[in-house]
Amino acid sequence: MNEKKTRFVIVGFDGLRPDSVKKDMPALAGFISRSHRWKNYLATFPTETYVNHPSIFSGFRPNRHGIIANAYYDRSLPDAQSFFVGSSVQSILTHESAGGLIEVPTLGDRLGHAGKTLRVICANSSGSTRLQHIHADRFDGHLNCCVHDMDHILPASEREALQSRWGKGVELKFPDFEGTNLIADIFFEYELPRGLGDVTILWIGEPDHSSHEFGIHAEQTCQARKAADAAFKRVLDWWNREGKDNGVQLVVMSDHGHGTVAMHYDLKAKLCEEGWKVLTGREIAAGRPSEDCDIVMVGDYTLGLWLRQPTQENLTRLRDCLMQIDEVGMLFSQPKNKDSTEIEGNVPGTFSEAVVFSENSRGPDIRVTMRNNPSTGKLVMGHSLEIGTGNHGGLLPQEIHSLLAVNGSAFNSNPAEHTEPAGHDDFAFTVMNVLGLLQDTNALEPLPQARLLSEALTSPSGQDDRVEEETITIREGFFEQYIRRVHYQNHCYVIEGARAGDCTIYALKEGN
Template identity: 30%
Template sequence: MSDPSRHFLVVSFDGLRPDLIGPELTPNLWRLKAVAVTLANHRTIYPSETRSAFPSLITGATTDRHGMVGNKYVDRTVQPPRYVDTSDAVLLRRLDVESGGHLYSAPSLGEILARSGRSLAVLATNTPGTTRLFHHKAEDFGHVRLSGHFREACTPDDVLAEIEARFIPLTPAPPKAEPDRVGQDWITSAFLDFVWPKYRPDVTILSYGEPDVTSHFHGTAAEATRSIIAHCDHQFGRVFDWWEAEGRRAGVQIFAISDHGHITGHTRASVVDSLRAAGFSPGAAPAPGVDVVTVPGQVGALYLADPDEAKIARLVATIATESWCGPVFTRAKDEVNGIAPGSLSNRLVFANHFRAPDVAFSFRADDTIDPFGLVGGTFYDNDRRAGLGLHGGLHPKELAAVGIVAGSAFPAPGRISTVPSGICDVAPTMLRLLGLAVPPSMTGRVLGEVAALSPSVHSVREDVFEARLGTYVQTLRRVHVEAACYVSGGWVG
C-alpha cells in the first residue's frame, strides 16, 4: 500500500477539543468526517502542552525521546543553568547550533524527508518558537517554513518576499485577548495560492494557532472562542474545497488533528507561596538564593538547585499536602515508583529525559461541568480569572485530541475507529505510506488498521498504577496497542 507519489497535508487546530466538532459550529470538519476515518480514541502526550506535543507529531516519539519536556524548561547542561522559553524561535536556532544540531534528541520529520530527497513545508500561526519546532532545520534544506505573523520564523527569505509582493504582507499578531483571524486567512491563502502550486511539498503542515489562545483568554466554549473555531473551520473549508476539486486527484492525504484539548480553571493556587511557606526559596528562573525553580505553566516543573534524593522527597511531601496537587512524578526508583514516596516514576509517562524536572506534577483536575456545559475543571496557577481554558496535565479531556484521516490511503469513508491512537502515530504512518523506513526512534505506531496496511489490531490492554503518601493517593491509567502505549489519564483522590 505504500506509494511514494502520495502527498500529505496535516491540518492542525491548536487546542481544539474533539467534542466541539459538530455540524453547526464546524460544518467543514463535519463534512470531512463524512469522507474520512475518525480516530475516536485519539490522544496527545504528557505534558499536554503545545511545544511538547508538536515535537511528538514530527518526531513520532514521546518526550523522553525528543527532549522538548515542556513549553519552558531549565537547561542544566550549561553553567550556570539557564531558563529556556521555547516560544522564542531565535533562541531555539541558537540552541540547535550550540548543541551541534541536537535541539531534538530524535530525528524530525523534516530531516528524515530531506535525507530521502523529499520536502516538508510548514505554515503556522502559532508562536515563533512553535513554528520553528515544526521544522527546526528548514533553512538547512531549503524547505519552506512560514509564519502568519513572525518574520524570524520564516524561511527562505525570497519565498516570503514573493508571497508578500504577490498577495498580502505579514501583519503583526493581534493582542492575545483578541481572536486571530487575519493570520489564519494568511496561511491558508499562502498554501492554496503559492506553496502548493509552486512547490507541491511531499508533506505540508498547516497549523492554525487557534482556538488555543482565545480559549486561554475567554474560555473553552465562550462566544469569542466559538467564533474563532468557526472562522478556522471556514478557512479549512477553503482547503477542503481545493482537496475535493484538485488535491484528492493529486494524491493528497489529509490528517486533521489537534495537539491537546482544554479544561476549565476553577480555583486559583500559588505554588510559589506554598513552597515558600514550607521553607523553600522558590524562583521562576535559576538565580543565586533560589533553591527550587518553579517553571511557570499549567503543568508543574520543579528543578532543585541541589537535586539529591532527600530534597526531592521533601519537595514531594510538601506539595502532596496541598489541595491543588494532582499526579506527581520523579525519576525512577523501580518500574512503577519514583524515588520520592508518593510519586510515580516519570518513565510511566515517558518524561525521563535529561532536561526533565526533578519533580513533575499536574494540578488537581476533576469532572466538574464548566459554565459552557463541558466536562473538566482544574486548579490553576496564573493571574487570570477563573473560567478560562487550560491544558498541560492528565485529565482525559486535556489528553483528548482531534484525529481525522482522509484520502485514498484510508478506505471506508465515514468509519469511526475506536482503537486507541495518538499524536506520535502520525509521522510513522505517513512515512510508511510514502514508502520510507520508520526509524527506531519513533515510539508511535503505523495506523495499519485505518490505512489498510494490516487487517486488524491484535492486542489492546490497559494498565493502572497507584502511589500513596498518607492521605494522598494518585492513579495513572495507560492503554497499549501492540507495542505502542498511550497515557489515558491521571487522577488524585
C-alpha cells in the same frame, strides 16, 4: 496540480477538543464523518503544545525527543542560557546551539534527507512554528513560515518571496481571524501556484489562542472555530475538486484539548512561606543567580521543580511539603534508573515519569500537576490565566483527547470510526511509512518505534486487536494518585490521571 503522487496536506487546529467540532465547524464535521477517524486519539504528557508538536513532527514521545515542557530549566547550562521557552525563536536557537534541542531526527529532516519537501505555514507563536520544522533552511524547497512573524521565515529565499507579498505578516489578535485567513491565502496564492510540496502543514492557532483568552465556550472562541472552519472549507473544496484524485491525503488534527481554569493558587508563595527559596526560570533568565535559591520553578499548572541540591533528604522534604497542599494534584519524579519500569519514581510515593513516557535527563526533580477534576474538566493553576479561561498540560481526559481524521488514496476506502488507541507518534510513524521514509536503508537513525495505524491503511495488519485497560495507583500516607492506561499491540497509552479520592475543592465541582 502537478503530477500525481502521494502527498499530505495536514490541517491542524491548535487545542481543538473533538467535542467542540459539531456545533461550530460543519465543514470539518462533514469531512470527519466521511473519513477514518479515531475515537481515542491521545495527546502525550504534559499535554502542552511544545511537547506534543515534536511528537507529531518526529514520531517519538517526549522521553525521546526531549522537549519535556513548553518551558523548562536546563541546569547543565549557565544561568543566562538555562531557561528554555518554546515560544521564543531566540531561546530555541540558544538551546539548539548549546548541544541540540530535538534529540531525534524530525519529519522535516527525513523528508529533506529523502529529497522530499516539508512546508509549514502556522499561526501559533514564531517559536512554535519553528519547532514544527527546525531545520527548514537546510533543504531546498522547504518552508517554515509563521504568519504572525514573517521576519523569521526559513529559508531566506522564501522569506524574501513571502515578505514581498505579505510584509511582516499579520498581528496576533484574539480571535485570530487574520492569521487563520492568511494561512489559507498563502496555500492558494503561493503554494498551489508553485506546486504542492510532499507534506504541507496548515496549522491554525485557533481555537487555542481564543480558548486561553476567553474560555473554550465563550462566544469569541465559537467565532474563532467558525472562522477556522471557513478556512478549512476552502481547502476541503479544493481537495474534493482536484486534490483527492491526485494523490493528496487530507488530514485534520489537533495537538491536545483543554480544561477550564476554576481557581488560582500561588504555589511559589506557599513554598516560600514553608521556608524554601524559590526562583522562577524567568527570574534566572532576567539575571537573578540560581545560587540564590533552593528551587527553580518553571510553569504554572503542570510545572517543574529543580532543586539546587537534589539530595534524597531535600527531595523527601519537598515531597512532604507538596503532599500537604490540597491544591496539588499529581506528583512525578524521574525513574530510579535509566531502564526502570517501576511505577514509583526516585522520590518515594511519586509516579515515575516513565509511566507517562516523559522521563528525560532534562526533566525536573519533581513535576507537579495542580489539582484538577476529570468529571468536570476544571483545574487549579497560578495567576497567569483568568478564571473561566481554558488551559491544558495535565492528564484530564478533556486535555488528552485530541482530533485525528484522514482521507485519501493511501488509506482504505471504508472509512470508519476507529476505537483503537492512537497517539501523535503513531500518526507521524504512519505518514512516514506511507511516504517510504523509514523503509530506505539510508533512513536516519534512530527509527521511531510507534504503531502503524494499520486499521486505516489499504492492508490492515490483521493483528490481535484486544485493548486492555489498567489502572495504576501510588500512595504515600493519605496522598494517593492514579493513572489509567490502555495497552494495544505492544504499545501503551495514557488515557487519564489525577489525584485520587474525593476532591474537596468546591471550585472544581460541577455547578460553579
